[in-house]
Amino acid sequence: xAAIDLAQFQATFFAESREGxxxxxxxxxxxxxxxxxAETINTxxxxxxxxxxxxxxxxxxxxxxxxxxxxxxxxxxxxGRRAADAAFVDALLATVDALRAMLDAAERGLDAPxxxxxxxxxxxxxxxxxxxxxxxxAAAAPPTGGWRIHxxxxxxxxxxxxxxxxxxxxxxxxxxxxxxxxxxxxxPLSALDPVEARLAWRIDLExxxxxxxxxxxxxxxxxxxxxxxxxxxxxxxxAAAPPADAPETRAAxxxxxxxxxxxxxxxxxxxPKIDALINLVGELVINQASLKQRASLLDAAAAExxxxxxxxxxxxxxxxxxxxxxxxxVPVEALFSRFPRLVRDLAARLxxxxxxxxxxxxxxxxxxxxxxxxxxxxxLVRNALDHGLEPPEDRLRAGKPAAGTISLSASxxxxxxxxxxxxxxxxxxxxxxxxxxxxxGIAVDPGASDAEIWQLVFHPGLSTAGAITDISGRGVGMDVxxxxxxxxxxxxxxxxxxxxxxRVTVRLPLTLAILDGMSVAVDGETYVLPLGYVVESLQVRxxxxxxxxxxxxxxxxxxxxxxxxxxxxxFGSPGAAGAQRQPVAVVVESDGRKLALEIDExxxxxxxxxxxxxxxxxxVDGVSGAxxxxxxxxxxxxxxxxxxxxxxxxx
Amino acid sequence: MIDIDKxxxxxxxxxxxxxxxxxxxxxxxxxxIDILKVQEIRGYDAxxxxxxxxxxVRGVINLRGTIVPVVDLRTKFRLPDARYDEFTAxxxxxxxxxxxxxxxxxxxxxxPLARDEIHIAPEFGGAIDGRFLTGIGTRDGRMLILLDIEGxxxxxxxxxxxxxxxxxxxNQESPTCHAxx
Numbered sequence: 001x002a003a004i005d006l007a008q009f010q011a012t013f014f015a016e017s018r019e020g021x022x023x024x025x026x027x028x029x030x031x032x033x034x035x036x037x038a039e040t041i042n043t044x045x046x047x048x049x050x051x052x053x054x055x056x057x058x059x060x061x062x063x064x065x066x067x068x069x070x071x072x073x074x075x076x077x078x079x080g081r082r083a084a085d086a087a088f089v090d091a092l093l094a095t096v097d098a099l100r101a102m103l104d105a106a107e108r109g110l111d112a113p114x115x116x117x118x119x120x121x122x123x124x125x126x127x128x129x130x131x132x133x134x135x136x137x138a139a140a141a142p143p144t145g146g147w148r149i150h151x152x153x154x155x156x157x158x159x160x161x162x163x164x165x166x167x168x169x170x171x172x173x174x175x176x177x178x179x180x181x182x183x184x185x186x187x188p189l190s191a192l193d194p195v196e197a198r199l200a201w202r203i204d205l206e207x208x209x210x211x212x213x214x215x216x217x218x219x220x221x222x223x224x225x226x227x228x229x230x231x232x233x234x235x236x237x238x239a240a241a242p243p244a245d246a247p248e249t250r251a252a253x254x255x256x257x258x259x260x261x262x263x264x265x266x267x268x269x270x271x272p273k274i275d276a277l278i279n280l281v282g283e284l285v286i287n288q289a290s291l292k293q294r295a296s297l298l299d300a301a302a303a304e305x306x307x308x309x310x311x312x313x314x315x316x317x318x319x320x321x322x323x324x325x326x327x328x329x330v331p332v333e334a335l336f337s338r339f340p341r342l343v344r345d346l347a348a349r350l351x352x353x354x355x356x357x358x359x360x361x362x363x364x365x366x367x368x369x370x371x372x373x374x375x376x377x378x379x380l381v382r383n384a385l386d387h388g389l390e391p392p393e394d395r396l397r398a399g400k401p402a403a404g405t406i407s408l409s410a411s412x413x414x415x416x417x418x419x420x421x422x423x424x425x426x427x428x429x430x431x432x433x434x435x436x437x438x439x440x441g442i443a444v445d446p447g448a449s450d451a452e453i454w455q456l457v458f459h460p461g462l463s464t465a466g467a468i469t470d471i472s473g474r475g476v477g478m479d480v481x482x483x484x485x486x487x488x489x490x491x492x493x494x495x496x497x498x499x500x501x502x503r504v505t506v507r508l509p510l511t512l513a514i515l516d517g518m519s520v521a522v523d524g525e526t527y528v529l530p531l532g533y534v535v536e537s538l539q540v541r542x543x544x545x546x547x548x549x550x551x552x553x554x555x556x557x558x559x560x561x562x563x564x565x566x567x568x569x570x571f572g573s574p575g576a577a578g579a580q581r582q583p584v585a586v587v588v589e590s591d592g593r594k595l596a597l598e599i600d601e602x603x604x605x606x607x608x609x610x611x612x613x614x615x616x617x618x619x620v621d622g623v624s625g626a627x628x629x630x631x632x633x634x635x636x637x638x639x640x641x642x643x644x645x646x647x648x649x650x651x
Numbered sequence: 652m653i654d655i656d657k658x659x660x661x662x663x664x665x666x667x668x669x670x671x672x673x674x675x676x677x678x679x680x681x682x683x684i685d686i687l688k689v690q691e692i693r694g695y696d697a698x699x700x701x702x703x704x705x706x707x708v709r710g711v712i713n714l715r716g717t718i719v720p721v722v723d724l725r726t727k728f729r730l731p732d733a734r735y736d737e738f739t740a741x742x743x744x745x746x747x748x749x750x751x752x753x754x755x756x757x758x759x760x761x762x763p764l765a766r767d768e769i770h771i772a773p774e775f776g777g778a779i780d781g782r783f784l785t786g787i788g789t790r791d792g793r794m795l796i797l798l799d800i801e802g803x804x805x806x807x808x809x810x811x812x813x814x815x816x817x818x819x820x821x822n823q824e825s826p827t828c829h830a831x832x
Contacts, residue, residue: 279716282716283716286716525699525700570702571700571702571703572702572703573700573702611716611717611718612718613701613711613718613720615717615718615749616717616718616719616720616749616750616751617701617708617711617718617720617749617811618810618811620701620702620703620704621702621703622702622703623701623702626699626711626718628713628716628718632713633697633699633713634698634699634710634711634712634713634718635699636699636701636702636711
């Protein structure tokens with residue numbers, strides 16, 4: 001029993017520590033970019049501190065030791081005894097990585113990787129040693145900058161003949177004093193006793209002032225007040241930290257509320273629990289559809305009395321489903337937040353200057369989609385940095401700022417989310433790409449549009465070829481990127497302008513779990529077409545069907561000729577020969593490609609719960625998944641995007 | 652999980668506990684599979700056909716919300732007269748990290764077989780690869796063909812476990828450039 005409990009606590013420790021490390025990383029990067037405030041340091045410090053505590057509880061000594069050193073360093077920073085310079089941030093970022101490795105090892109029950117622990121600790125020790133030497137000599141001499149004094153008189157201060165205003169004047173005589181009064185303890189006027197001291201002050205004393213001088217001012221009152229004297233935080237420059245931040249002063253007084261921790265209104269729930277909920281709701285949707293179907297078979301009078309009730313159930317089921325799905329939705333911030341670090345490290349390694357801009361972090365996306373889009377997106381950003389952006393010299397020569405810009409943006413468009421990775425680099429060299437394709441024996445139409453040429457980047461034979469990109473061995477498989485995105489039911493497209501940059505657009509479904517579908521009948525089987533792809537449906541008149549090269553059929557739709565695919569043949573139905581007398585065509589469009597699918601009849605529209613075929617079977621060409629119909633039977637969901645890519649021409 | 656090929660040595664002085672097999676018939680022959688792989692037994696239900704699947708893959712069914720493929724061992728072993736009637740049974744097997752419905756002519760019994768009742772199978776040279784036979788058992792004087800259902804369903808030739816990407820359409824696809832009319 002005890003062992004099981006311990007494992008549960010450990011799991012929490014690992015999860016929280018990882019979150020803490022993410023927070024540390026974000027905070028350190030903010031420190032480096034100058035976007036930090038005192039709270040940032042506190043956040044980083046707290047993360048290290050709680051990790052140290054947890055690790056000590058479970059006996060992960062390597063983590064305890066490492067976090068202890070990091071905490072000491074951070075404490076010096078917090079106390080203003082150290083600046084957040086590059087060496088400091090680098091060392092602590094490396095520590096974050098090392099701690100991640102140690103956590104992984106600890107989670108798998110292994111010993112901490114000794115080499116990493118030693119290297120990290122000695123690096124931190126080195127930093128501490130470098131600082132502590134001057135700090136020791138500085139102990140006698142005052143640090144430049146000044147002091148932050150919290151002065152909270154006890155009520156009986158006046159009785160001892162002391163006057164706070166005199167003390168404040170004395171302090172002001174030592175240096176430039178900025179005094180903030182704290183009225184938190186001031187009672188209402190009716191309850192105020194004028195002989196009690198009820199005011200408190202925070203004094204920021206700037207200037208080269210020995211600590212002794214400050215202590216001297218308070219020498220006569222130190223038994224009559226609560227006094228806290230600390231060096232002024234180094235980054236709290238007068239401009240950045242106006243002293244009027246009342247919450248902080250109050251917090252210092254009450255000492256209980258940690259700023260920044262009170263806004264937490266979320267809770268941690270295990271993913272399997274949410275998945276179970278979603279599955280149950282999915283079943284409920286099927287039951288509801290089944291009920292509705294049964295009711296439609298009843299005679300009119302009975303159906304009417306049931307109808308209103310069933311409508312209610314349908315609405316509630318749908319609301320419930322939406323609410324449950326919303327639980328899985330998380331802001332893409334979770335996804336974007338890993339990129340500042342990645343870009344920073346990679347830019348340093350490639351000696352390039354990069355600015356990363358992100359927008360639309362609040363856009364929400366299914367957690368499952370986020371987890372599976374991470375790798376493709378990392379590839380895309382890495383590609384943009386590595387192959388897209390030029391070295392600073394080249395950029396200057398081309399009249400661009402030395403620092404390149406990579407922007408990541410997310411937005412909702414219809415039922416999907418669009419993530420764009422844009423760089424302002426050199427763009428794709430069309431001639432070289434075409435030459436490379438020719439070299440690899442890939443047929444290229446010289447008259448093809450740019451959009452078609454850019455598609456070559458995703459060709460498996462080409463994308464892994466390092467030579468297009470100058471940095472051999474780093475050519476990340478764009479075909480893999482595309483395949484991963486397609487597997488998510490998404491699409492990817494490239495736009496590029498020579499000299500101006502490249503934009504990769506990834507379009508993803510909001511969720512993998514449900515979709516709006518149009519059900520169609522083909523040879524007695526029901527198939528579902530994702531409604532997002534459907535443009536229109538129409539009766540196929542023989543006059544509108546033409547043969548190209550005696551075998552490919554095309555359908556004329558309002559002056560446009562579209563490939564006409566018979567689903568019977570495509571899916572090899574046993575009754576393929578017996579074509580329907582009055583077939584219906586559904587025009588679908590994906591990625592700008594249009595296609596007409598010939599079916600027997602339209603059945604209806606409904607929202608379906610997507611189930612995987614692959615979990616027990618395998619991937620099936622032309623099928624993206626399956627769903628369960630109201631009568632309990634399975635219907636396959638047609639992979640319209642895949643069909644369009646294979647059979648349709650670019651519209 | 653019991654390892655079929657490497658039985659653990661029996662405790663001293665104790666006979667090895669018999670292993671239990673679910674027996675079923677295919678074209679008049681009696682077969683057996685390890686009962687620990689069997690999840691449940693159902694009647695044959697209407698299936699949803701999977702396009703362009705091998706003939707022995709009948710399709711998929713909804714097993715309480717899970718999509719489960721159904722394979723017909725009679726078709727797979729090229730046995731004659733694969734009929735679907737009220738006796739046709741489906742053994743839902745949990746093997747090779749998959750849940751699969753296996754269609755057979757009929758389910759018979761659960762047969763305990765002692766170790767010494769299981770003999771090495773001769774090479775059939777026919778539809779059933781010797782690799783997928785655990786052995787031959789004897790039961791009331793009748794022969795019982797013991798199948799390694801785990802190995803059979805997990806084999807690449809069975810086609811349930813094709814690795815993703817090996818036949819993904821993306822690899823068959825030619826570049827879009829030449830498609831311009």
